[in-house]
Amino acid sequence: MLKQFPSHHSYLTGLFSLANTVLNRDELEIRKLFPNKDIRVINEIKKVSKEKLMEIRLDKATLSCAFRQGKLCEESYIFLDSPTELYDYIDFCTSEFPYKDLVDIWNLMDCDLQINEMDKEFIFTLRPSENKVCN
Numbered sequence: 001m002l003k004q005f006p007s008h009h010s011y012l013t014g015l016f017s018l019a020n021t022v023l024n025r026d027e028l029e030i031r032k033l034f035p036n037k038d039i040r041v042i043n044e045i046k047k048v049s050k051e052k053l054m055e056i057r058l059d060k061a062t063l064s065c066a067f068r069q070g071k072l073c074e075e076s077y078i079f080l081d082s083p084t085e086l087y088d089y090i091d092f093c094t095s096e097f098p099y100k101d102l103v104d105i106w107n108l109m110d111c112d113l114q115i116n117e118m119d120k121e122f123i124f125t126l127r128p129s130e131n132k133v134c135n
Contacts, residue, residue: 009092011060018063019076019126020111026071027054078124086122090115 022030031039038057052067060081065073080086093099093113097106106113107129114125 012089012092013096015058015061015063015078015124016108016113016126018058019078019124020108022063022065022073022076023111023126023128024072026073027052027067030054030056030065030073075125075127078126079121080124083122 021033025033027041034056040055040057042053042055044051044053054065054067054073056063056065062079062081064077064079066075066077068074093106097108097113099106100112104114110129111126112129114127116123116125
């Protein structure tokens with residue numbers, strides 16, 4: 001089982017590590033990484049595509065994995081329960097990881113991290129960097 005980090009910045013770094021770990025893994029492998037966590041699978045059918053999401057409930061956050069084209073997780077998302085420390089987390093990311101201004105992403109662990117807004121909620125999105133494979 002993977003370790004979760006309870007304190008402030010180390011917790012965020014731990015979440016990024018977990019989000020990185022699920023990339024390029026299939027559903028069964030991800031389930032094995034989180035044997036004692038609540039996991040929910042959502043199948044969405046859109047007009048032009050089919051998408052499967054896997055949500056894993058963590059302490060103070062939810063980790064989601066997106067399976068779009070194939071059977072492997074292509075993107076992972078971190079939804080924080082309480083965004084009160086969001087600006088502090090952004091400052092932390094800026095001080096710890098290289099930032100690419102033109103595309104608004106941080107590069108970490110051979111992956112790209114971006115903050116997106118959806119329904120007035122901020123989401124950390126992690127995806128493999130171009131020409132790199134995470135893990």
